[in-house]
Amino acid sequence: ATKFSETGYVGGDVEDLVRDLVYEANEDIELAQYGIIYIDEVDKIASSHNLIGPDVSRTGVQRALLKPMEEAEIDLRVPHDPISQLQAIERFRKTGKKEKRTVNTKNILFIVSGAFNHLDEIIRKRMQEKGLGFGARIRSRELAESNLKEVKSEDLIAYGFESEFVGRLPVAVVLETLTTEDLYHILRNPNNPIIRSKKADFKSYGIDVLFEDDALKLLAEKAHQEKTGARGLVSAVEKALLKFEKRYPSTAHTQLLVTRALVENPAQELERLLAEPEDPEDRERFQQAWDRERAVLVERIRERAQELGGKFDTAMTDARLALIADRHLELGLDLPQAFEEVWLMIQQVREYELRFFERFNISLKFSEEGIDTVLAKALKAQVSVWSICENFSKDFEYGFKLVQEKTGLNRFLINPEAIENTETYIQKLIQTYFPGGTGAESGKLN
Structure with missing residues (x-):
């Protein structure tokens, strides 16, 4: 929310949120009109009570958001956007009509969030009961998260929001503080950008990085001590691996296993690894960690197999699950990206079937196992x-x-044998059909 300002001033226009939504919907206005707009750091646009003059980046933004959050027709073509101007000219050239493209925001869901520092003090002040003598109730003045659960509209108005703005946000939800267990599960997520980016950094130097489970738990504990939520994970991981990022690329090491000992004392573990570059025990431990992570990843992919397979309309065999896991581990792709890469390779096999028929008037049909064999050989x-x-x-x-x-047979099934032992496969076909003339029906798969 901090990048926006009131219309007419330097800064982003809040209506650009709706235009960005249309862009994300691939220019499908009907779809965008039922979309979701999420605005973070909304607490930063609360008005400053000691400001003199127009508050264009705070109160002004709140007022600018009022119409889109209620119902408004947002014009997709704006004077300061040359792309939208060119698109309008192109549509006019094709149709000969001046078309005004607008988006109605009535059914768009707006979600806002923020840290709201010191809001609990406003709530506590409202709830605090003052009394005299023995009837007085004493409340702790310590920061209490439970106070936030008692938030009311009047508290948000006192915090610095316009009453009209608060009125357009009927539901208020308080997020619980992330626990150590929550932070650990974030690190365990295959699509977690913190671990993926760190693996990518080392991979650019030809170094494979894996994290043992105990190391992830300790990193989560250290991040929790930072009291900064999930942001603490970045700090914890950086502190553990910073020395290795400086020294490892200039060595012959191609593997790094992040263990609990490494997280506890990075400098000491670095010196040990540099002194023993070819330690067979370390290599064996790395391989075991690789096998464990691959097995866990395959099971995670299997759980999503129906979702992923249905999206791309393809079967999810065990071999393909393993290939997706390998692409994730080796290249750092997230699971949807890894699946799409494997799916594109499958489509290339289907394309080859078509091209072979066009060239030789012979129809090939690769079995699912045959496709898996082709994919494995290509990647290897x-x-x-x-x-x-x-x-x-x-x-x-x-x-x-x-x-x-x-x-008269003109359709042939290509199984793994046809790929691995092509000559033997052809000989069997000739021995089966050429001498005896079995009279197989045309079009029947072998």
Whole structure:
């Protein structure tokens, strides 16, 4: 919320929130009109009571938000946006009509959040009962999170918000403080950007990094002591690995296992690892950690298999689950990205089926296991799926033509054997169909 100012002043226009929503909806206005706009740090636009002059970045922003939060027609074309101007010109050139594109905000859900420092003091002051003598009730003046749960509109108004702005936010929810367990689960999430970015930093120097479970728990404990929520995780991880980032790239090390001992004493563990670069025990421990993380990751992907598979309309075999896990571990891709990469490779196999038919008038059908074999070979050799298919199918034309001429069969199932042992596969086909002429029906899969 801090980047916005009242319309007409330097700073972002609050109506740009709605335009950004349309952009995220791929220019689908109907979809955007039922979207969600989330504004963080809204407490920073509470008015400053000791300010003299117009408060364009605080009260002004609140007033500017009133209309969109209630119901307003937001024009998508604005004078200061050259892209929207060009789009309008292009539409006019195509249709010959001047079209005004607007978004109605009636059904858009607005969610705002913030830290609201010292709001509890306002609430406590309201709730504090003053009395005399033995009837007086004494309340602790210590910061109490329970006070925040008693927040009312009048408290937010006293904090610095306009009554009209508060009135458009009928539901107030207090978020609980993150516990050590919560922080640990954040670190365990495969898509956690803190761990992923750190792995990517080391990977740029050819170093693979893994975190043991005990190390993650200790990092969560240290982050909790910071009292800054999830932001403390960044500080805890940086403190543990900063010395390694400086020294490791200039060594021959290609692996780093973050253990509890490393988090407890980074300097001491660094010196030990530098003194024993080829310690077989460390390598074995790293491999065990890799296997454990891969197994856990495969199970996590399996839990989401139906969701991911349904999104891209493809089967989720065990081999594909393992491939997705490997792409995540090796390249640092998040799970949706890793799945999409595997899915695109599957589509390349299907594309090859079509191109082979166009070239030779012979229809190939890769089994699911056959596709998995192609994908594994392509990733292992670091070549394209097309190259793998072209390589093993060189002998297909001659063998399949013989079978086609003898039996009329023009569709062939490509299983793992056809990929791994192409010559043997062709010989079996010729022995099965060429000598005996079994009269197989045209179009039947082998």
